[in-house]
Amino acid sequence: MTPEREQELLKKLADAVVNYDEDMAREGANEAIAEGMEPRKAIFDGLVVGMQECGRLYEIQEYFVPELLMCADAMYAGLDLLRPLLQKDDSKPRGQVVMGVVQGDVHDIGKNIVKMMFDAAGFTVHDLGRDVPLEKFVEEQIKTDSEIVALSAMMTTTMLGMRSIIKMIRERNPKAKIMIGGAPVSEQIASMFGADGYAKDATNALKDAIAMISSLKDM
C-alpha cells in the first residue's frame, strides 16, 4: 500500500467516525483489510483518531450527547470487523473495567460517555448499566478479574452507596483499583471514601485509568 493510500484510508476511517457514518466505517474497515493494512493501525490511527476528534468537538459544544453516541456506533461498526483480525499479542485488551451507575440512580448519560472513551482506548468494559445493586460490582469484579472498577453517581444519596462498594471490594480483593465520578463527586470525596481515583470528565477518567494499569503492571 502506498503511503498516500494509507493516509487516505485512515482518514476515511476517522471521518466515518466523526460523521457518524456506520456504513462508511464498515466500508473503510473492509478496504483496509482487503488491502492488507495492519488491523491495529486501522483501529488506532483511524477509528480511534476519529473518536478523539469527537471528544474534542464535544468539549467545545459542537457535538452533544446524541452525536457522540452515533460516533461511537460508527466506531463499533469498524471495530467489529477489525478486532477479530488482531494478532494474538495485539488482541489482548489494554485492561478490563467494570463500570456502572450505583443503585437508586438512573443518571447514566455521563457513564455512557466514559464507557465510550474506554472502548476507544482498547479496554474491555463490563458495563453493568444503571441502578446497579451494590454487591453486583463486587461480584462482577471477581468474576471478570478486572483491574479497574469505575463507579458513577449523579446524586448525593446514591454517591454514599459508593463508600459501601469500595469497602466491600477492598475486603474481597484489595488489588483492584477503584475510580469514581459523577457531578456530586470530588477529589476530596474520593479520598474520603478511599477510592484510588476521581476524574471530572471522560477524558481525564481515561488518562487516570491508563496510569492505574501501568502502575499495576509495574508491581
Next chain:
Amino acid sequence: MAMSIRDRVLGLFSGQEVDRVACYSGMGNVTTAGLAEYGYKFPSIHGDPGKMANMAASSYRLFGFECAVVPFDMCVEAEALGCAMNAYEDVNQLLYPTIKEKIIHSNDEMTRITIPGDIHERGRFPVVLEALRLLKNDVGNEVPIGSWFLGPFTMAGQLMDLNDLFKLCFKKPDQVNSMLDILSDLIIAMVPRYRAAGADYIVIREMGAPTDVLSPRTFRQVIKPHLEKIFRSIPSPKILHICGDTNLIIGQMNDVGAEAVSVETKNDLVKSRETIGIEPLLFGNVDAYNILVNGTPEAVGEAVLRSLAGGVDAVWPACDIWPEAPLANLKAMVETTQKYGASNWARKTRADQ
C-alpha cells in the same frame, strides 16, 4: 394589609401589582424534616394521597414556603402508560423512585404508542388527583397549589432506552416527533383534570433537554414544537423548567408560550436577561443541593440575593429541593426573600425610577 401568599404568587401571572418576589417552587419540595414530623418513610409517600398531600403542605407549615406541590417523583406519567416503578421500599437510604420496566423496546412499539381514554384512572394519576383535592381543602386558601408534568421528551426517556431515543432524533426524526406529539396529548388531557382537582399552576419539566445533553439545533427540531403545542393548549398559569445548562437555549425556552421560564443554577441569569430582555418572567435558581443542603444559612441568603441580582421574578430552588436540606437553610431562603424581595426586585426598582 400585607398581600396574601396566593395573590402574590398568582397575581404575577394575571398582571396584578404584587408587593415582592415570592419564594416557592413548581417542583418537589418534600423534606426529611417534614417526614420526621409525620413519621413517614420516603418510599411510602408516593402512593398514598394523604401522605403525599401532608408532605407537600409541610413545607409551607415548617418553613413558610409559599406553595404546596405534588408529586415528588418522575414516574407518574410512565406508570400510567404501563411502566413498572421501583420505590425502593427495602432500602435504607433516601432514594427517589425509578422506572424498572420500560414499555417501548422497538421502533414498532414507538409508533404504536397511544394515550388511553381513561388515562386519568391509570397508574398513580388517581393518587395525584386525590392529593391535589386534599391539598386544596387543607391549605388551598392560604397557598397556591402547584403540580408538574415531565415534558414529552423527558417522558419518552422514561418509556424507552434513552440512548436509542437520542440516536433516533437524528436517524428517524419523524417517528420521534410523532411519538412526542402523542405524549404531548397526554399532558394536554391531564392538565385540566389537575386544575379541576385543585392545582393553581402547572410546570412542564423538560429535564432531559439542556445543552449538557442536546444541541440548540436538536432542541429546535424535536423539543420546541411540542412545548409550543402544549403551552398553546393548557390554561394559565403555566411555566417551563429545564435543569442544567440552558443559556444557549434560553431564547427558545422563552418562545414556546410559557408565561414564565425557570432555570437551574448552571444558568447565568445575567446572560439570560441579555438574551430575553427584562420583560419575560424568569424564575430560579438557588442550588437545590450544593447550597440548600451543604451550605450555611448565610450562604443560602447570598444565593437568594444572587438570584435577585440576576433579575428573577420568583425565587425558586433550581430543581426539586433535596429532602435533606436543613430547616435553617430553607428558612433562610424564605426569610431572605421576604426581606429583600421588594427592594431587590429588578422589575420593581426599574419601574420606580
